[in-house]
Amino acid sequence: MIKLEPLKMNPIMRDYLWGGRKLSERLGKTIEEGQTAAESWEIVDRDDAQSVVADGPWKGQTLRQLIAEQKREMLGDCDSNSHFPLLLKYLDCQRVLSVQVHPTDEYGLKMPQPDLGKTEAWYIVDAEPDSVIYAGLKEGVDRLMLAEAIQDQQTEKVLHEIRPNAGDCIFIPAGTVHALGAGLLVAEIQQASDTTFRLYDWNRVGADGKPRPLHIEQALAVTNYDSGPVYPVSPKDVADGWQQLVDCDKFQLLKASECGSYPIPSADRFVILSVPCGKALLRWAGGTRSLEVGDSVLVPAAVTDVEVVIEEPHSTVLRMHGPADTPCLA
Known part of the structure; x- marks a missing residue:
């Protein structure tokens, strides 16, 4: 069998009412003339969205197929029961997104159509x-206050605001509005x-001219009212020159x-x-690959002696994988 190597996937482009052209202009994604795109799903393994290998010996195979055929070589000690546990995407936000919240795994798996948190x-x-990011509730905001703000169509008044800069990282645990x-x-x-769960959509309508659905009761139920405001993370220097941005029980960044x-x-x-x-x-042991702006690759667990070399100033590489000490269940 041919040895595995780093895998580049064809991005899956998705458009919503807040998309634009920056995914093409800044990251080299293919968007047809006159069209827009909101998201580029770089690596994903879901029933409704499958990454497909773009080139090399496995061109045309889906991520799920590769995991089914070579699970240990692909995932290593990641105990994934059904599919790849993480999803990487890029977003071009030309309009503010809806105010939303995501559930925990425990809540998600009890839904009529079970899913991860x-x-x-x-x-x-x-x-x-x-530019503004809304991240977390203001200090002291409880369920009743949030519900009243939604009812009065003034949800933004109870949300914590951040004025972000390029290079900032914002961590959003499940339950964070x-x-x-x-x-x-x-x-x-x-x-x-x-x-x-969408709890406020700025009183706008979707492509069909109708307001998009809200999920207020579910949102109120899964919101963590104790976490308070969210701020940009402070990078932490770790081994081999990398800076750690996030280390949680779902992934490391x-x-x-x-x-x-x-x-x-x-x-x-x-x-x-x-x-x-x-x-x-x-x-890596046995090869090299140039990574251009906007490129994303999945390096299987069986690939060894891996290193990233940055030779041009003003370049950034993001590295993501499962949590350090716990199985990344999916």
Whole structure:
């Protein structure tokens, strides 16, 4: 059998009412002339969305097929029961997104159509002046106060606001009320879930001219009222020059943004790499691959001696994988 190597997938483009052209202009994604796109799903394994290998010996195979055929080689010690546990996407936010919240795994698995909960993290690739992120509730806001604000169509008054800068990282655990504002280009790593409860949509209508559905009771039920405001994370220097942005029970997110060589420790687990800015070179035992801006690759667990080399200033590489010490169940 041919040895596995880092896998580039064809992005899955999705458009919503807040999309634009930046995924093409800044990240090289293919968007037809005159069209817009809101999201580029880079790596995903869901029943309704399957990443397909773009090139190489496995061109045309889906991520799920590869895991079914070579689970240990693909995932290592990640105990994934059914599918790949993470989803990586880029978002072009030309209008503010709906105010929403995601459930925990426990709640999600009890729904009529069971799904994972959703913990996520955003890396801000670009932020226009005065862009806003709503992240968490203001101090002291409880369920009754949130419900009243929704009823009065003044939800934003109880939300904590952040004025983000490029390079910021915002961690959004399940149960955190949030919304991305207009003028943001974002990389998002999350659990492989599409479970969203929308509690406010700025009184606008969808493409069909009708208001989009709200899920207020579910949203009120799953919101964590004790977590309070959310702020950008403080990067932590870790081994081999990497900076750790998020270390939670669902995933780890790290970045490298200076010229140099960045080894990726062999830990019998898959790694996702993505380049939101600049370019890099990926090396492993048996090969190399250039990573251009907007490129994302999945490095199977069986691939060894992996390192990222940054030679151009103003380049950033994001590194994502399952949690350090616990199985990444999916």
